[in-house]
Amino acid sequence: MKKVNYYRFSAYGLTLKQKDNRDLFQKGITFHRIKMIYTFDQKLRSLLMNYLEYIEIEFRSRIxxxxxxxxxxxGYKESANFLSESKHEIFLKQLQQQIDRSRSQLFVMHHKRKYKGEFPFWVAIEVISFGELSKVFRNLLKNDKKEIVKSYKISSYYIESWLHTLSYIRNVCAHYGRLYGKRLVIAPMLPGSERSFNNKTVFAAIYILSRLLHIEELTNFITSLNALLEQYETYITYGDLGFPEKWESLLLR
Incomplete structure (x- = not known):
């Protein structure tokens, strides 16, 4: 573990400290266990990134x-087609910055050369981040949001929140942040009928991710997640991830 910064690695032992003395570990805790939790976290991030990609690409296309x-x-250049004029203005500025940063990419060079820098929405939306994508969705007109997500049979009010949370999770994963034992800074809103678990845990992010996957993707995701949990079940604690007892049935609902 010489290649891993001590501060980064030591964070994986936080859930293993004594409750009445946070300077001491619980009895029986070994370096090997912390290392296994660290390795589990790496693989969990990789798994989530893989399936977050499905959602990000689909919402780029849908919007x-x-x-x-x-x-x-x-039409994306017209503020009248969005809720907030000020937020729309910020979006256009950030979009231009992203286009300038991506000027060496072939599709950007092509549109600058052939269309004099005019980028249709389906091209422009490819250069913005997942975080910006979630903001774009949030700023769409109410009926537009409703139509874009109607096939999910989930209110756009919740999907708006879910995209915000998932863009945050993607950012954590992309920067190799810790998921194990994490409390979400941006927690997803959940319908009353689905509040059977803590919405500030990693499981809440996994749950909303599962709700936005298609059935084949979902089946593969649950199979991979289950295999990962079983591989490391000796070292991890489900409660530190927020997993309820019947977590599989929740993801399959």
Whole structure:
């Protein structure tokens, strides 16, 4: 573990400290166990990143397709097609910054050369981050949000919150942050009928991710997640991840 910063590694022992003395570990805790929790966390991040990609790509497509068909390929430049004029203005500025940073990419060079720098929405949306994508969705007109997500049979009010949480989780994963024992800074809103677990735990992020996957993706995700949990069950504690007792049935609902 010489290649891992001590501060980063030591954080994985936080859930293993004594409750009445946070300077001491519980009895029987070994360096090997902390190392295994660290390795488990690496693999969990990788698994989540893989399935977050499905969701990110699909929402880029859904938003650009619907908005362009309703308002035209350049309708995203008009503030009247969004809820907040000020937030829309910020989006356009950040979009231009991203286009400038991506100027060496072939599709950007192509559109600058052939279309004089005019980027249709389905091209522009590809250069923004997941975080920016969630903000774009949040700033869409209410009926547009409703139409874009109607096939999910989940209110756009909740999906708006879920995309925000998932973009935060993706950022944690992309920067190799710790998931194990983490309390979510940006917790997802949950319908009353689905509040059977703590929405500030990693399981809450896993739950909303599962609700946005298609059935084949979901089945593969649960199989992979189950295999990972079983591989490290000697070292991890389900409670430190927020997993309720019947977690599989919750993900399959």
């Amino acid at each position: 650009a397709y619907y908005h362009s068909h309703k308002y035209g390929s350049l």
